[in-house]
Amino acid sequence: MVDGMKDPDEMEKKDRGDVLRLPDSSQAAVYNFVKVLITLLVALLMGALVMELSGKDSVAAYRALFQSSLGSRTAIANTLLASTPLIFTSLAAAIGFRAGVFNVGAEGSLYLGGFAAAWVGFTFTELPALLIIPLAFLAAGLVGGFWCYVPGVLRARLAVDELVTTILLNYVAILFTEYLVNGPFLVPGVANAMSEEISLAARLPRLAPPSQLNASFIIAVLTGLVMVFVMTRTRLGYELRATGDNPIFTRWAGISVPAVIEKVMFIGGLLGGLAGAGQVLGVHYRFVAGFSSGLAFSGMTIALLVRNSPFGAILASLLFGLLRSGSATMEIFSDVPRDLITVLEATIIFFAAMEISMQFFRRRRHER
Amino acid sequence: MSVDTISNILFASLRVSTPLLLAALAGLISQRVNLLNIALDGLMLFGAFAAVVFGAFLGSTWLGLLLAMLLSTLITLLFAVVVIEFKANLIVAGLAVNILATGLTSYLLVVLFDARGAYSPEGLESLTRITLPVIANIPVLGDILSGHGVLVYVSWLMVGLVAFMLYRTPLGIHMRSVGEHLEASETAGIPVKRVQYIALLLGGALAGLAGAQLSVGNLTLFTDNMINGRGFIALAAVFFGAARPGLTAIGCFIFGMFEILQFRLQTSTSIPAQLPQMLPYLIVVVVLTGINLQKRRRKVVKAE
Numbered sequence: 001m002v003d004g005m006k007d008p009d010e011m012e013k014k015d016r017g018d019v020l021r022l023p024d025s026s027q028a029a030v031y032n033f034v035k036v037l038i039t040l041l042v043a044l045l046m047g048a049l050v051m052e053l054s055g056k057d058s059v060a061a062y063r064a065l066f067q068s069s070l071g072s073r074t075a076i077a078n079t080l081l082a083s084t085p086l087i088f089t090s091l092a093a094a095i096g097f098r099a100g101v102f103n104v105g106a107e108g109s110l111y112l113g114g115f116a117a118a119w120v121g122f123t124f125t126e127l128p129a130l131l132i133i134p135l136a137f138l139a140a141g142l143v144g145g146f147w148c149y150v151p152g153v154l155r156a157r158l159a160v161d162e163l164v165t166t167i168l169l170n171y172v173a174i175l176f177t178e179y180l181v182n183g184p185f186l187v188p189g190v191a192n193a194m195s196e197e198i199s200l201a202a203r204l205p206r207l208a209p210p211s212q213l214n215a216s217f218i219i220a221v222l223t224g225l226v227m228v229f230v231m232t233r234t235r236l237g238y239e240l241r242a243t244g245d246n247p248i249f250t251r252w253a254g255i256s257v258p259a260v261i262e263k264v265m266f267i268g269g270l271l272g273g274l275a276g277a278g279q280v281l282g283v284h285y286r287f288v289a290g291f292s293s294g295l296a297f298s299g300m301t302i303a304l305l306v307r308n309s310p311f312g313a314i315l316a317s318l319l320f321g322l323l324r325s326g327s328a329t330m331e332i333f334s335d336v337p338r339d340l341i342t343v344l345e346a347t348i349i350f351f352a353a354m355e356i357s358m359q360f361f362r363r364r365r366h367e368r
Numbered sequence: 369m370s371v372d373t374i375s376n377i378l379f380a381s382l383r384v385s386t387p388l389l390l391a392a393l394a395g396l397i398s399q400r401v402n403l404l405n406i407a408l409d410g411l412m413l414f415g416a417f418a419a420v421v422f423g424a425f426l427g428s429t430w431l432g433l434l435l436a437m438l439l440s441t442l443i444t445l446l447f448a449v450v451v452i453e454f455k456a457n458l459i460v461a462g463l464a465v466n467i468l469a470t471g472l473t474s475y476l477l478v479v480l481f482d483a484r485g486a487y488s489p490e491g492l493e494s495l496t497r498i499t500l501p502v503i504a505n506i507p508v509l510g511d512i513l514s515g516h517g518v519l520v521y522v523s524w525l526m527v528g529l530v531a532f533m534l535y536r537t538p539l540g541i542h543m544r545s546v547g548e549h550l551e552a553s554e555t556a557g558i559p560v561k562r563v564q565y566i567a568l569l570l571g572g573a574l575a576g577l578a579g580a581q582l583s584v585g586n587l588t589l590f591t592d593n594m595i596n597g598r599g600f601i602a603l604a605a606v607f608f609g610a611a612r613p614g615l616t617a618i619g620c621f622i623f624g625m626f627e628i629l630q631f632r633l634q635t636s637t638s639i640p641a642q643l644p645q646m647l648p649y650l651i652v653v654v655v656l657t658g659i660n661l662q663k664r665r666r667k668v669v670k671a672e
Contacts, residue, residue, distance in 0.1 A: 050472075054479045102459060151653075158660040161607070163406065163459065165656065167600050168649040179642035297467060304460060337478040342471025346464050353460035354450055 036305055036316065043347040047340055061334040068329030069322040077211035081283070083321025084213075085110070085292075087220040088275035089299025090306075090313040090320075091227045092268040098231065098308040099240040099264040100247065105151060105166030106272030107296035108173030109144030113273025114280045115177045116143040118287035119185075121198025121280070129201040136202055137219070137277045144273020145266040147173060152265025156258035162265070170296075178289040193289035204282040216278030223274060224314040230267075231310045240264050272296060294342075298324070301345045304352035375511045377628055382512065382520055385624025386585065387412065389523045390578035391602035392609075392620050393530050394571030399611040400534060401567040402547040406462025407447050408575050409599025410469030411440040415579025417473040420590040421480070424489030429584050433495070436580040437573040443469075444572025448565055466599075474592050486591040494588050495519060495581075519581045524617070526574070531613040543567055575599070597649065604652045608659060619655075626651045 048058035069079045089106050096103035120136040127135070151169060155162035181193045204215040231237040242250040243260045251257050275295060280287055302320055306312030327338035391408050398405040418439040423432020447465050450456040477483050495517040504514035534540035542563045545553045554560050582598075583590050601623050609616030630644035 050475070054476070056479070104463075154653075154657055154660075158657060158664060160653075160656050160660045164600050164604055164607075165653050168597055168604075168652055171597050171649045172646045175642040175646045179640050179646075182642065183640045300463070301467075337475045339471050339474035339478070342467060343475060346468035346471055349460060349464035349467060350450060350456075353456040353464055354454045 032307070032309075032312070036312070039305060039348055039351045040319065042351060043344045046347040047344045050340065050343055051336055056336050057334060061330050061336040061340075064333045065323070065326035065330040067326075068333075069326035073208065074211045075325075077208040077213040078325045079318070079322045080217050081211060081213040081321070082325035083317045083319075084217045084220045084282070085275040085279055085295045086299055086302060086317040086320050086324075087224050087314055088271045088278065089296045090302035090317050091224060091299075091310055092271035092275075092296070093300040093303035094306070094308040094310055094313050095227065095231060095240065095264055095271075096268045097303055098244050099260060100244040101152075101155065101261055101264055101268075102163040103148055103152075103166055103265050103268040104163060104296065104300060105148040105169055105265075106144075106268055106275070106299060107292060107294070108166070108170040109147045109269040109272030110276040110279075110292050110296060111173045111177045112147050112276070113140035113144035114276025114291065115180060115195070115287045116140045116273070117277035117280045118195050118198055121202035122196040122286070125199040125201075127199075127201060132199065132202045133204065133281065136198075136281055137274060140273040140277035140280075141270040142273070144276065145270035148269025148272070149262060149266040152262045155265070156261040174290065177287065181287060181289050194284075195287040197286045198281065202281055203285055204278075212283050214282035216282035219274075220278060221314065223271070224310065227271075228310040228314075236260075236263060298345060301349050301352075305348055307352075371508060375508050377625070377632070378512045379515075380628045380631075381621060381625040383516060383586065383624075384627045385620045386517075386520045386523045387578040387581045387598060388602045388605060388620040388624055389617055390519070390526065390574050390581065391599055392605040392616050393523075393526055393613070394574035394578070395603045395606040396609070396611050396613065396616055397530065397534075397543070397567045397574075398571045399606050400543045400547045401564050402550065403451070403564060403568060404458055404462075405568070405571055405603070406459050407444070407465035407599075408571075408578075408602055409595050409597065410462075410466035411443060411572055411575035412579035412582070412595045412599050413466075413469040413473055413593070414443050415440045415576030416583035416594055417469075417476070417579070417590055418576070419580035419584045420487065420489060420492070420588060421476075423584055423588070424492045427491075429493055429495055429588075432492075432584060433577070433580050437576040440576030440579065441569055441572040444568055444575075447572075448568040451568075452561055452564055470593055473590075477590070477592070486589065488587070488589040492584070492588040494584050494586055517581070517585045519577060519585055522577070523581075527613050527617045534613070539563070539566065578602070601648065601652050604656055608655055622655075623648060623652060 044062070048062070051058040051061055067075070069075055089110065092106040092109075093103070117136040117140040120132065120139050124132055124135065147169070148166065151160070151162050151165040154160035154165060178193055181187075181195050185195050187194065187196050207213045207215065207217065231240070239250070239255050239260045240263075242253065242255060243257050243264075247257050250260075276292075279291060284291060298320055299317075302313055302316045306316050323341050323344065327341045330336050330340075331338045391412055394411070395405045395408055415436040419429075419432040419436035421432075422435035422439075423429045426432065426435075443465060447461055450461050451458055477485075477487055481487050497515055498518055498521060500510070500514040504510045532540075534544060542553070542558045543566075545556070545558060546560050546563050550560060553563075578598075579595065582594060602620065605616050605619035605623055608619035626648045630647040633639060633644035633647075634641045
């Protein structure tokens, strides 16, 4: 199956020159799938424990969660809606991690890209849908990509820790977009910090009203498939996997590791930007300050859960969409705060961390 | 600027650099045993939460402080076991702690107090302020140094203590040796695992104090995600100081000063608040870039 699914522990035992190995057997895929299911199960149990300890009815809460995310046509549509940005952000995290780069900047790219898309949407109001929508996505992707490209260059050329810089720059991006809608793009008479509405032509068509599910879901899945292709079948994909597995070997093979890192960071940011554009053009129809609520961090969780397999990330995004869309109803009907989902995510990451003794992460820290 | 304004700025900078300093010392100790502590941010959040909640519950800020240290040490123990025993990836586990902290504290805030976003218990007093004898009477200097909350002084004492521990005690020598060369230390008979545990757990207690300073050092208030990346700024200060206590402390003070400057810009000018708020984060990124540029230049010079 997909290459990123291969078991890193098993890889460690293999010798150096083995990076060119063919994609794994379907047996390994089944094995990994079972592992993912067990991890999710453990997380749900952990959530139940937290709920019971704090005096909540966990069975009722989970019932509300699953019913409101799977119980009807609209519920399923809402789950797909919630998974849309996660597909982008999980791929953004996965491509970085696969190359041994800890890019958490997709959150910032999401905000800046979202604003760029909104700006195109409310500025070029006379353009038809076929022009303005691609233009908005393009602007969002470029802005988002550039945002992560900068820490990418710093990491690649100067070894500035990209984890610390991207996390701090996320705060900058969130504050900056908040400034934009409170300052230069302030709409008088609107109580909350949000931009003007985008033109009707720029709005993505809804797929299953009354759900807000819209065409950005299709764009996300298509982008996801492109990413599967990029990461498994292209030269860049080979280069980034080689960089993740063994940067020293990669350099000796004549591949420029800094160039690979910069590209990977750019693509991660680009995907974050597209996620923002999808939310703005498909759901909010305007830029709303603070609209993300940690979408990039959920994406990171997904990438770790599926061990950076791009195909796995698409599938797992659907599962996480389920959790996210159900959590709002859970909060209303069973009085369990939706922050529980974050606790589930943390549990999943803990488990992923214990399994991943990926050597490239360790080596990366040893380089210093 | 008058002397008054300057001494005001320095006074406030000392105050806001305290949580950074305590967290940076935590990061510094684990850096010394070659463990990058990404979890600082989350540990601070746990500390901030515990100080307010337990402080209010037990009716004493001091007990709150103690339990803040205890809770973040316990969480650190979990982190340490996962990292040291189960060989978990350090960074991933650290991020998990951070995410657990945001999720669990927000969850508990709603469940326990029905409070969304912020919680400020009635009747809980913030930490005692101390008027330094003699120094308080010195003009200007007294205004800057005297009258802080107790943790401000504790944090600067800790700089000395940590330095003493690292350079003058067997434990510190073991720590530095483990950080320098793990395998060699093992061969030399140093209990590597134990040293790593001690380093992480000491850091956990310090990070708990750092969080407590934010929530009960000045006001008694907990808000969702109130750490706002300070754990990472502290980590940047450790990079800035090359894991040396003195230099790291200076880094914390500089970063703290920018926090105060942005606050002053917010209140004294008509610039929208968000622009100055970006400043501390940007400064840290610029500083990190600067020191790595410097490092590389030195390397190039050596190579020639």
